[in-house]
Amino acid sequence: MLYELFINVYYEKDSMKIEIKLIEVLSYLIKNYTGSVRNYDDSFDNKRVIRDTVDYIQDTKALNLSLDELANNVNLSKYHFLRVFKNNLGITPHNYIVAYKIQRAKDLILNGDSLSDVSLEVGFSDQSHFIKNFKKIYGYTPKKLVDNSNIILYK
Secondary structure (H helix, E strand, C coil): CHHHHHHHHHHCCCHHHHHHHHHHHHHHHHHHHCCCCCCCCCHHHHHHHHHHHHHHHHHCCCCCCCHHHHHHHCCCCHHHHHHHHHHHHCCCHHHHHHHHHHHHHHHHHHCCCCHHHHHHHCCCCCHHHHHHHHHHHHCCCHHHHHHCCCHHHHC
16 A cells, blocks of 8 residues: 555645545554554644634624625634534623623723724614623623723723
8 A cells, every 4th residue: 555655655646635535544554553542632633723714703803794794704613613613602792892892892982982882893883782892791781981080990
């Protein structure tokens, strides 16, 4: 088998045939010459996927990201990406992005920006959608944050 592999590597021009032969040889060697095979632990890869996705979301100015775009960024199918993301963080990528937008909005409000400017800045199409999501996450409206003079309470 190894001899056939070397002949294919030397004479064959089609890389797909060479790769197939290599996989066959390696599979044969692993199957017949290993005492035990350890299961592949993909938790390290999953942590990399999550880290890269979170970094991508935080670095991207346009926060209207699609599931396809996020999955393509880490070279996964959107279905596998969604499963990995939800299993590791407990929420969907969409929920994470909304929470990140709201957290960014809160910081901008505390810096003195107006509510209408903030909602557009973080990517909400209308102010009512922004207020509804803000209240769902923090339990109070952004107006209450602006009106309250004790900002330590809200940090």
